[in-house]
Amino acid sequence: MKKGVFLLLIAAVSALGGLLFGYDTGVINGAQFYLTEYFNLSDALKGWVVGSALLGCFIGAIIAGPLSIKIGRKWSLIISAIFFSLSAYGSGLPEIFPQSVSMLVFFRIIGGLGIGVASMNAPMYIAEIAPSNIRGRMVTYYQLAIVIGFFVVFLATYYIGKDLTIEENIAFGWRQMFWSELVPSLMFLILLFFVPKSPRWLALKGNDDEALVVLKKINEDEKDALKEIDLIKKSINEDNDGVKVSYFSKAIFVIIAIGTVLSMLQQFTGINAVLYYGADIFEKALGFGKEDVLAQQILLAFVNLVFTFVAMFTVDKFGRKPLLYIGSIGMIVGFLLLGVSLQQENVGMVSLIGVLMFIASFALSMGPVVWVLLSEMFPNKIRSVAMSVAVAAQWAANYIVSQSFPVVMGSETNNSAPWNGSLPYFIFIAFILIIVFVTYKFIPETKGKSLEEIEGFWK
Template sequence: MSHQRKHNTGYILRICGIAALGGILFGYDTAVISGAIESLKTYFNLSPAETGWAVSNVVVGCVVGAFAAGPLAGRFGRKKALMLAALLFTISAIGSSLAPTFTWFVIYRIIGGLAVGIAATVSPMYMSEVSPKDMRGRALSMQQFAIVFGQILIFYVNFKIASIASEAWLIDMGWRWMFASGVIPCILFCILVFIIPESPRWNVMVGRDDQALAMLTRVSNAQHAQSVLQEIKDSVHQDQQNHKQRLNYGDVRVRFILFVGCMIAMLQQVTGVNVMMYYAPVVLKTVTENAQEALFQTIWIGVLQLVGSVIGAMLMDRMGRIPLMRWGTLGSIVGLLITSYALYTQATGYFALFGMLFFMVFYALSWGVGAWVLVSEIFPNRMRSQGMSIAVGFMWLANFVVSQSFPMINDHPYLFSTFHGAFPMWIFAFCCLFSYWFIGRFIPETKGVSLEKMEDVVMAKRYRQQLPKAKPASVEHSKF
């Protein structure tokens, strides 16, 4: 019977896959610097602080883009916000590759950061709003797949460019080709984003119920679509009635949900993953034969992150968010300690790489996938666009602190001569330990919870309350 029909999984995954192209460009744009940083440092004669700025300047744009994404997605829709991100990505890729001075390079990278900030906020927002609740973890995991795939792609491109060129050519022109290669996925995103439908929740918010119903019907069936549409309309009506409360950040419920969302976003960034992505060749060059080998080993860091992401996606809707996050955090700590031991003892060969790979698998299956899922679903409808915008903005602020400070800490004469690069890894391991405690204390289990009921679940965690289990009939009522 029609009401028994399962969701149109293929259609859901297709439109989420197109939205996730923003994640591919996210990964591509942020990780391209890993292969270019040594050449940039020589070409522009950069100091350690300027080297950090060459990497972290993109995050300035990310912060601005993330904070702007909420208002943009709320006023113009999720689809148009993604179109803007695609355009900015293209401008950045072309401009960075042609930059005549370090100042112009920074300007175009900041433009790319604007695109990353918008895409990193709106892509998972869109996917959470078009996915049924029993598929939400799988669909949102596509964001992490896309990010990792983009990183692996540029790691491979960087390696191939480096493998066919002399060191002098790399310094003079090679890094330009690394940035220019991003034009191809940018154009693909620009074309495909036009064919996805608008989010049904945004359509209801602006009074386009017929368009929302058409999209929901295609996702499942007419009877279920009417049920979900009514639930969304009731939620939106309640939000409109509580408009003043939505903007009142002094309200305890709003404050707590924002606190949890922002902490999830920031903790994802202080685990050490940025160093693995941005500075992996810099870290590995101390324990490898040459820069080319370091670039080659960096590819495997991306591959193992993809493996971890696949595992996380398979387990997220089965095992639940919290158990997966906690086990993954413990594995991340072990990986960081292995890496730090290899660096501290200056063990050559693949020992340091093994530690980094171990870290990447456990990070990817937990924080890599889980943080995006949680940030996308933990905010109730009345504050999702604003909440995600603020949380992702704080994510990029944390990213900036890590990426700007790492070369300054790592290259500090005393710290490097004493610990040989291990000191930052110990800092990240401590941050992971704190994250483990935070997960258990403040983050609720959101597996199988509809977006319309998320607020009660989050607040129950604050007061350490147990919500009554839903009756089977109520579960059947809402699949979103």
């Protein structure tokens, strides 16, 4: 097998973790109407069933760091694949088993654990195994896979439900929607046994010879592999100078803090407010009828997908920081179009363009680029723990946004002059301006640099 094909296979398999991230997050949206009827859920219980996976995501991200250090990136992803498979089957337990709301929540939390573990380990694994000149593009496969996962699950739940009556969907259709995730999750589990372990994790564990074998399979020139293993060993030896790593030392704490802030800011752009509550935004804020909402959601998903491709093919050409600047400007302009049109009570095409411009700009920048930066900005010695902290903080921020957005939307302040429904979007604009400042002041340009060269930036 050619080295390029081998490398692409590794990226594709590990990026399946991203697809399952999107799939598992999206499948509940397709199934929730029918399972709400089946269990006769109150609004509070429905919110708990839908949002319970976020608890698992947060816990999964926290345990992902120690797990990754102990058993490695590859086996951590295998465990996440097992979690995904258990969740997919258990969430739609056959009627012969005593299914309950508590059991459904339990399996949704199991799925969240899979997302949490995979969301940290998949991009880190790709970054640690990819050559520096294409590392950015390969890590963006992960974000692309998330977007594809959202799109695929939307189609899957639609085709499962469309040929069934409402009564059949309530009785068993929602179970089949959950079971559909078994296809990608089992594929992910099987294929992971055919990818190598991370060469940097192997070197951290003292398995230099095995690490070199993996690097030789990936690099076109054997000299590049030898040079890379020397850089990795030098980095590890400098870190292992007899002093135990103190995560609260000023140097280490600053690096983790910068990564964590950047990770949280990805959520404070408002992306998941738009994705989770897109139907409400289109119907209530933009004035579209119920019959138009489905078409608008498809358009939103399509724009998200297209501009993720754009990011994938430009991140190694233009660099990380330029994409963040361009994307931030686009997100601000998009939300300004939406916000001002709401303030003036003149919603319509301009408002829709604003939403789509925001989605396109996010997909071009903060969506994929944050995962790229998080996977490559931390030194070898602290990468697992630092990534774990940053990703857990991102899930916490996700929860804050998803819970606070409907509260702010429904507040009297937001629904009266001068805001007229636009307040949340101006709050998001303020956070996007913070992104510009943080990028300028604290984020290094990592394009074309090895992970060990990036590590030198902090010294």
